[in-house]
Amino acid sequence: MTAAANPVLPRTLNEPAPFRPFWLAQALTRDPGPAPVPLQGEATADVCIVGGGFTGLWTAIQLKQAQPELDVLIIEKDLCGAGASGRNGGCLLTWSSKFFTLQRLYGEAEACRLVQASEDAVYQIASFCKAHGVDADVRLDGTLYTATNDAQKGMMNPVMQALAERGISSWTQWDALEVQRHAGSAAHQEGWFSPAAGSLQPGLLVRGLARVARQMGVRIHEHTPMLSVLEHHPPQVIVPGGRITAGKVVLAMNAWMAGSFAQFARSIAIVSSDMIITEPRDCLLEHTGLDHGTAVMDSRTFVYYYRSTPDGRIMLGKGGNTFAWGGRMLPSFDQPSAYQEQLHKALRRMFPAWHDVPLAASWNGASDRSVTGLPFFGHLNGHPHIVYGFGYSGNGVGPSYMGGQILAALVRGEDNVWTRSGLVKGPLGFFPPEPVRYLGSLAVRDAIRRKEMAEDHGCKPRALDNWLARFAAAAGKADKA
Template identity: 30%
Template sequence: MPSHAPTPAPTNGHVSHWFDGPPVPRPPLPGSRDADICIVGAGYTGLWTAYYLKQADPSLRIVVLEARFAGFGASGRNGGWLSGLVPGDRERMARQYGRDAVVAWQRALNDAVDEVIDVAARENIDAGIVKGGTLEIARNPAQATRLAAAADAESRWGVDGVATLTAGESAQRIRLAGVLAAYHNPHCARIQPASLARGLADTVQRLGVDLYERSPATEIGPGGVATPWGTVRAPIVLRATEGFTARLPGLRRRWLPMNSSMIATEPIPQRIWEDIGWQGRETLGDTAHGFFYAQRTVDDRIAIGGRSVPYRFGSRLDRDGQVPRRTITRLRQTLHSILPQVADVPIAHGWCGVLAVPRDWEATVDFDPSSGLGWAGGYVGHGVTATNRAARTLTDLVLGRSSALTELPWVGHRSRGWEPEPLRWIGVRGMYLAYQAADWHEFRGSAGTSPIAVIADRIAGRPH
């Protein structure tokens, strides 16, 4: 007789699906000590920076401090898009810094995709990397208009290889429901993000970097970093705290911790994959205002993400990735709307995390030689690749090396702070409610972008 046992509820939180259970943490800082460079944060930015600094000068005494464990933040929770996406608005940055500088920035990010792949191979980091590019789709006329404009913009900014696809051509890659048009950008690879973070952590330790987990920074300033277990005294201190920056003294309004959520299915049977396709392991996204992002995982699941509760009052953070159950339901509905073939495949896991958003939605890299303080971040959700270029740039700045990277437009860029509460919460909450309304309007026949979204973009200062 057939079984009618209820489907188990998805695992909720526990950081993310990308970790096979909680990793065994490294020891905390054993007491006060001296170093040449102290890096706060063992996500991609901090780990890549330690890697390039140690490559440049093996004699450097480098300490990395991490509040929980390497990859605990966005580096171990993201959608796994190693893409050339710019963490900001190219048009706005061009008005401020010149078109040539922004074209160079875009090319540097595209090049970084291959650099990450090369380093992973050289250092034996198995991050499930497949460079299949990105497939962007449109499912209504308004989305199709934006998609065409986005494909044209990629060409104008010197992104080579972008191909516009008909619905039929898109289906040859992935058989999705309701696609009107699509384009393929080759500058992206699917990765297992936590594997990359943990592999980088092991690599920098092997190179001689001291990495201490369970060692939260309680004070960061010129000359050192204080923790509950002691102080690291160092003439150079680099902050790589991304979405957790608002928790640090004096930085609550510097970058807003924006929330993003994901779900992952159980492994999908081969007979269903034969119907879906997706043999190229492209990353997948759409041009809705409340967009989704997805990948076919190393173990043949589908992981898909999007916004849910975009911001928590007072810049509060999630509890180890726990996500509202309504978010899991909403993401499941999105998945089933584009891939009805998986309607009977259970959802295994739901989780969330935060990314850092500056007030003008532009990332930054900076170093002040007079104080010895440096930082990088504010990647607005496009940090998997950008962290690599930011780290190489920060390395050149710290070592006083003038290079093409130190001339890129995000170096030294400053954003004004976010508004105080409750204006911050009201504004972000209102922006995403407006985007939901705009998507509803467009799916019901609006030929062009909903004016609701246009107004929300202008008020928020968000790229569009």
């Protein structure tokens, strides 16, 4: 049986250089790494991992840590980090704000375990980087979830109370003055702070993970797209220059899974997250009060999120802008953001002192939004030797470490808390078929925009917009991204 995948052939000498988002471009400038070596001919491996982003690399590294003799091979259609791993906001977050969703899906005990595991992942990533010399600008300066209008006030209170009642809360409520001072903006009216979070430079992290994986003996073939998977025993991965026969195959393609495997076409919605970053202004950053690595986000459905960088910049982003039809990868996902002006306007509104600071770059990328707002894992078509994991829904920097734990445990056939988790039951829900999914997503997105604009101006939203906005919450999109 053949599982088809969309071919993405390597770039020829006559083609222009691909667009690189700010983080990845900066990382490649600092350390371009070895020249890509596409795989040619026949190859074998104990484990073949498809995808050289956070999930694939953490899986490879954790497999080698547990079983150094394993022959692990990674193929990546572009460069490691060219997908979401090298272009996200770099906010190192947890699943604590998703407690109610976790509880509803997996039960009380597992929800508590996953919240604590997601916080542990933050510290494990920082410890790994320190131990292996990965200079990814990791700053464990926490996160602030805030309210920026009256309608958002108190939205976080129920989940914070639930966490506290179960003894798993790392959060402290701050008043408006304290939030504004730490977040560097008078736009915030209240907030909750957790130290179990922070920020990092994702391009540097993903390229650093690739370096460490190579040092551990992992073979990495960039510019090697998967054309198809043959669900044989053992499985085979077909690439333009040949094939890999592997004892186990790991599909770590994230948003590309929907367009590559028909059974996942309705498991996720592909939606952009758009970002801008300023030119550096060290003195102005210190004056603003953002000379730290705290990740800040508001309580909108599609949140505004921002953080500073060690070299004196502000990065600001917002999800939920461009939706793709049928899980397709749009060309606009690999270009400067079409929402640059709107984001710049939001940045100037939040930080008036930065009004005249020019932007260094804008970019966006495809986010794999699942129905639950959480990733899911499993065996492809029940095949015992082909596993997958994706659906991080805009929060993958920290949780991808857990994704590596899950996939490594599945590959090794372990019986533990990860392989018994509800996360390993595959997708827990599906979006409607097209055109309902696409048209419905646009209708809900636009209703949310109108609703939140009214709330920003202290007005009561229209009843229809309130009603439509509830569909986003039902689809898990109201969780913190």
